[in-house]
Amino acid sequence: MRTHRCGALRATxxxxxxxxxxxxxRRRDLGGLIFLDLRDRDGIVQVTLGPDWTPPxxxxxxxxxxxxxxxxxKGVVALRPxxxxxxxxxxxxxxxxxxxxxxxxxxxxxxxxVARVKGEELxxxxxxxxxxxxxxxxxxxxxxxxxxxxLLQRARATLSALDFYEIETPxxxxxxxxxxxxxxxxxxxxxxEFYALPQSPQLYKQILMIAGFDRxxxxxxxxxxxxxxxxxxxxxxxIDLEASFVAPEDVYAVVEAVLTALWEEAGETVSxxxxxxxxxxxxxxxxxxxxxxxxxxxxxxxxxxxxxxxxDAFDSALASNGKIRAIRLPGGAVLSRxxxxxxxxxxxxxxxxxxxxxxxxxxxxxxPLAKLEGMTxxxxxxxxGDLLLAVAGPDxxxxxxxxxxxxxxxxxxxxxxxxxxxxxxxxxFPLFERDPESGTLVFAHxxxxxxxxxDVPRLMAGELEQVRSLHYDVVYNGVELGxxxxxxxxxxxxxxxxxxxxxxRDEAEARFGFLLRALEAGAPPHGGFAIGFDRVxxxxxxxxxxxxxxxxxxxxxxxALFEGAPTAVDPQEIAELGLKVLP
RNA sequence: GGGGCUGUAGCUCAGCUGGUUAGAGUGCCGGUCUGUCACACCGGAGGUCGCGGGUUCAAGUCCCGUCAGCCCCGCCA
Numbered sequence: 001m002r003t004h005r006c007g008a009l010r011a012t013x014x015x016x017x018x019x020x021x022x023x024x025x026r027r028r029d030l031g032g033l034i035f036l037d038l039r040d041r042d043g044i045v046q047v048t049l050g051p052d053w054t055p056p057x058x059x060x061x062x063x064x065x066x067x068x069x070x071x072x073x074k075g076v077v078a079l080r081p082x083x084x085x086x087x088x089x090x091x092x093x094x095x096x097x098x099x100x101x102x103x104x105x106x107x108x109x110x111x112x113x114v115a116r117v118k119g120e121e122l123x124x125x126x127x128x129x130x131x132x133x134x135x136x137x138x139x140x141x142x143x144x145x146x147x148x149x150x151l152l153q154r155a156r157a158t159l160s161a162l163d164f165y166e167i168e169t170p171x172x173x174x175x176x177x178x179x180x181x182x183x184x185x186x187x188x189x190x191x192x193e194f195y196a197l198p199q200s201p202q203l204y205k206q207i208l209m210i211a212g213f214d215r216x217x218x219x220x221x222x223x224x225x226x227x228x229x230x231x232x233x234x235x236x237x238x239i240d241l242e243a244s245f246v247a248p249e250d251v252y253a254v255v256e257a258v259l260t261a262l263w264e265e266a267g268e269t270v271s272x273x274x275x276x277x278x279x280x281x282x283x284x285x286x287x288x289x290x291x292x293x294x295x296x297x298x299x300x301x302x303x304x305x306x307x308x309x310x311x312d313a314f315d316s317a318l319a320s321n322g323k324i325r326a327i328r329l330p331g332g333a334v335l336s337r338x339x340x341x342x343x344x345x346x347x348x349x350x351x352x353x354x355x356x357x358x359x360x361x362x363x364x365x366x367x368p369l370a371k372l373e374g375m376t377x378x379x380x381x382x383x384x385g386d387l388l389l390a391v392a393g394p395d396x397x398x399x400x401x402x403x404x405x406x407x408x409x410x411x412x413x414x415x416x417x418x419x420x421x422x423x424x425x426x427x428x429f430p431l432f433e434r435d436p437e438s439g440t441l442v443f444a445h446x447x448x449x450x451x452x453x454x455d456v457p458r459l460m461a462g463e464l465e466q467v468r469s470l471h472y473d474v475v476y477n478g479v480e481l482g483x484x485x486x487x488x489x490x491x492x493x494x495x496x497x498x499x500x501x502x503x504x505r506d507e508a509e510a511r512f513g514f515l516l517r518a519l520e521a522g523a524p525p526h527g528g529f530a531i532g533f534d535r536v537x538x539x540x541x542x543x544x545x546x547x548x549x550x551x552x553x554x555x556x557x558x559x560a561l562f563e564g565a566p567t568a569v570d571p572q573e574i575a576e577l578g579l580k581v582l583p
Numbered sequence: 584g585g586g587g588c589u590g591u592a593g594c595u596c597a598g599c600u601g602g603u604u605a606g607a608g609u610g611c612c613g614g615u616c617u618g619u620c621a622c623a624c625c626g627g628a629g630g631u632c633g634c635g636g637g638u639u640c641a642a643g644u645c646c647c648g649u650c651a652g653c654c655c656c657g658c659c660a
Contacts, residue, residue: 032617050617067610084618092620109611113594117609118621120595126652127594179660199660226659227584446660501660545653556653 001072007043011093013077018096020045020073021104023137024065025115034062037115038073038096041142045091046080047073049098058101068114068134070105073098110134125547129561132552144541144549147266151537152219154265155239158258164215164241169204171197171221177511178501179446180224183234191578197223197235200530202446203515205242206487209526210518217241219533228556230545231535235554238482242528248472251484252425255474255529259423259481259536266540268421274474275424282426283395287403289426292478294417295410299402302326302390305379309372313354317392325391325398329409332387333359339412340387346408347391352401358388407478417477424475428452431459431469445471447497448515449485450527456493464500470527481536484529491519 002021009018025037025044036047049062053076065071075098086092111130112123114137122128128135135141156166175182175196182196198204200222208216220240228234239258243251256274263270275293282289285298303324306314314324329335335343340357347355358369360382365375369390380388389405391398409415431451433444441464443449451459452468459467470486488494494516498508509516537549547553554560574581 026620028619028622030616030619030622033619035619035622037620046620048618052617081618084620086620089620095618109593111593113610115621117595120609120621123594124590124652126590129652176660180658224659227657229659230654232659443660449660555651557651559651561652 005042006038006040006045007091009045009077009091009094009096011079014079014094016077018075018077020047020075020096021070022073023107023114024067024069024071026067027062027065029063034059035095036062036065036071036073036098038071039114039137039139041146043090043139046086046089046095047075047098047101048095049101053097053099055099058098061103062098062101065101065103066107066109068107068110068137069103070107072102072104074100114138126555126561129547129553129555132562136551141548144537144543145551147541148537148549150265151262151533151540154261155219155258155533156217158261159217159239159241159254162215162254162257164217164243164254165213166218167208167213167216168218169198169201169208169220173198173204180226183223183225186577186579188577199224200238201240202448203512205240205528206448206515206526207518209242209244210521210523212244212524214245215241215243216528220530225558228554228558231538233534233546233550233553234558236546237533239531239533240528241530242526244524244526246486246525246527248427248470248486248527251486251527251529252472255482255484255531256423258531259474259476262536262540263421268540270421270423272419272422275422277424277426278428279426279430279468280428283399283403287399287401287406288478289429289473290475290478290480291403291424292407292410293422293424293475294419294477295406295415296418297327297329297406297410299325299327299399299406300381302380306369306372306390309374311356311369311372313356314392317394320394322393323395323398325395325402327389327402327406327409328382329387329389329413330383331385331413332389332409333361333385335387335412343389343405343408343412347389347401347405350401350404351397352391352393354391355401355405356390356392358382358390360384360386422477426473426475428468429471429473430465431455431467431471432464434465441465443501445469445483445485447501448487448494450488451493459500460496472529474529474531476539479535479539480532482529482531484527486525486527489519489523489525491516491523494519 002019004018004020006020006022020038022038022040025039028035032051034049037044038047049059051059073096075096077094078097080093080095112127112134114134172185172195175184175194176199180199185195185197187193187195201218201220205216218240220238221235222238223235225234241254243254260270279289282291287299301323303318306324307318308315344355356369357367358365358380359367360377362384365377369375382388391401430444431449432441435442450470452470455467471483472485473483474481488497495508498512534546534549538546541549543549552560552562
C-alpha cells in the first residue's frame with residue numbers, strides 16, 4: 001500500500017516514485033498549486049499538487065481535504081526549487097509531486113488541534129485526555145512513546161544478556177493490608193472474597209528465587225489506590241528484578257548496567273560512576289535521602305564554633321542535645337531581603353523554628369548572626385559574597401530544614417550544575433522510622449527487608465531505632481529512581497519481624513504463610529531492585545508530567561477521560577458478585 | 584481528607600470598579616490566488632460565560648454551593 005514513511009524521505013530519494021499514507025497536517029491552497037504537509041510517525045513531508053503533473057480530478061479532491069484526514073498519495077520525489085527549501089524540516093529538501101491522491105479516512109474537524117499555531121498554548125489537559133487519539137498524534141508525544149519503546153527494549157536486552165529470565169506474575173493477587181491501599185477485585189465464584197491488583201510483584205519474585213530461577217526480571221505493571229501527583233499514577237510500570245546468591249554489590253552492578261544502558265539509549269553519556277552515601281551521610285550533608293549531588297553546598301556542623309557566643313536560640317538548642325547546622329551559599333549575598341526571606345520560609349515550612357543568616361560583602365558582615373560575640377568571617381568561614389544560613393535544633397528537624405533551604409537556594413540562585421548526570425546509591429537506611437503522628441516505630445520499608453547483619457543482635461534486643469537495613473535507593477540528580485534490598489531468608493527472623501510489626505503468629509500465618517512455607521523449603525540469599533520506569537522515561541524525554549510518557553494516563557482523580565473509566569455497571573452484575581452499593 | 588489555581592466561540596485567550604448588542608487570534612464555511620511551508624487577501628457563520636442557587640434595578644464580573652482539570656499537603660509499608 002505504501003513504499004516509504006513520510007518522514008523518511010530525503011534528497012537521495014529524488015526521482016523515485018513513492019506511495020505514502022498519512023494524516024494531512026496542514027493544507028496550503030494557493031489556487032493553482034496545493035501544498036499538503038503529510039504526517040506519519042516518522043515526520044512530515046510536503047506533498048505538492050499542480051496542474052502540470054496532477055490530473056484535474058485529483059486537484060479537485062485535494063482542495064477538499066481537511067486537517068487530519070488520512071490520504072494515500074502516489075507521486076514522485078523531487079528536489080525542491082533552491083529558494084523553496086525548508087531548513088526546519090528534515091525532509092525539507094524534497095517534496096512529493098502527487099499524481100494521485102485517495103481519501104482513506106475523512107476526518108471531521110478535530111476537537112483539539114494537532115498542528116498548532118506557533119506560540120499557541122496546548123489545549124487544556126482535560127481536553128487532551130478526552131481526545132487522546134488526537135493528542136497522541138502530536139509529534140512530541142509520538143517521540144516520547146517511541147523513546148519509551150526503545151528504552152523498554154534496551155532494558156529487556158540488557159537484563160536478558162545478564163542471564164535474567166523474564167517471568168510474568170499474576171495481576172489477580174492476594175490483598176496486603178499493609179502499605180498502600182489495594183485495588184480490589186471481587187470474586188464471583190467466592191462470594192465475599194477479593195483479589196487485589198499487585199502493588200508490586202514483591203512476594204512472587206521472592207518465591208521465584210526460592211524456586212531456583214536465580215535471576216528474574218519483569219516490566220511489571222503495579223497498582224496503588226492512593227491520591228495522585230504529577231509524578232504519580234494509579235497504575236505504573238517498574239523494571240522489577242531479583243537475583244539469588246547476591247550481596248548488595250551484585251545488585252548494584254546489575255542496576256548500574258541497566259540504567260547506564262537506558263541513558264545511553266537516550267543519547268546521554270554517563271560517566272563518573274555511581275557515588276555511594278550512607279543514609280546518615282546523605283542526611284547530615286544534604287538534609288535529604290535523595291540529594292542532588294550535581295551541586296556542592298554541603299551542610300556543615302558549626303556547633304563548636306558558634307557555642308556560647310550570646311545567641312540564646314543556639315545555646316538552648318545545644319543544651320538540649322541539638323546541633324547548629326549551616327549551609328554556605330557562595331554568591332548568596334546578592335539575594336535580596338525578600339529572596340532570603342523566601343529561603344527562610346522554606347526552612348520553617350520543614351519545621352525549623354528559625355533560620356539565622358550571615359552575609360559577607362567585602363569586609364562587612366551583616367545579618368542576625370553578625371552580632372555574635374567574636375564573630376568574624378574566618379570563624380564563619382565566609383568568603384566575600386557568601387551567605388550563611390544556620391538552623392539550630394535536633395538533627396531530625398535542622399537537617400531536613402536545611403535540605404529544603406538548599407534545594408530552594410539552588411533554584412533561586414540558578415546555580416549551574418558541575419556535572420550533567422550524577423547517580424548515587426544511598427545505603428544503610430534505618431529499618432524503622434518514627435510515625436510522626438503516633439510517635440511509634442514503624443517499618444521504613446516493606447517487612448521483607450533484611451536487617452544489616454551487624455545489627456541483628458540489636459533487633460533481637462529490641463533496640464529498634466539503631467537497626468540499619470540492607471535497603472538501598474538509587475538517586476539521580478535529586479530524583480529517586482528506585483529502591484531495593486536484600487531480603488530476609490531466615491523464616492525465624494521473618495517471623496520475628498512480623499511480630500515486631502504487631503502481627504500475632506496466627507495473623508502472620510494467615511497473611512504470609514505461603515512466604516514462610518517457601519522460606520522453610522530452602523531459600524537462597526537473594527535481593528533485588530525496582531526501577532520506576534515511567535519516571536525514567538519522563539526524565540529522559542524531558543517531559544514535565546508522567547502523563548506525557550504514558551499513552552493512556554489517568555487524571556489526578558484517577559479517571560480515564562477518553563474511554564470513561566471507572567463507570568457504573570449493571571446492578572445485575574453487581575448482584576452476581578454478591579455485592580451491594582451503598583448510597 | 585485539607586489547601587490553592589483554572590473553567591468565556593471547535594481551540595488558545597482578553598473582557599477594568601457590576602451597566603448598551605460579550606471581543607481578538609486561530610480553526611470552520613464561501614470566494615480570489617502557480618512556490619507556499621503559521622501562505623496571503625476578501626466575506627460569513629459560530630456563545631447554556633462549567634452547572635445550580637443567591638444578592639442587585641442590572642451579574643461573564645459579587646456571594647454560597649457543586650462538578651471537572653491541574654498543582655501542593657496528608658497519603659504512597
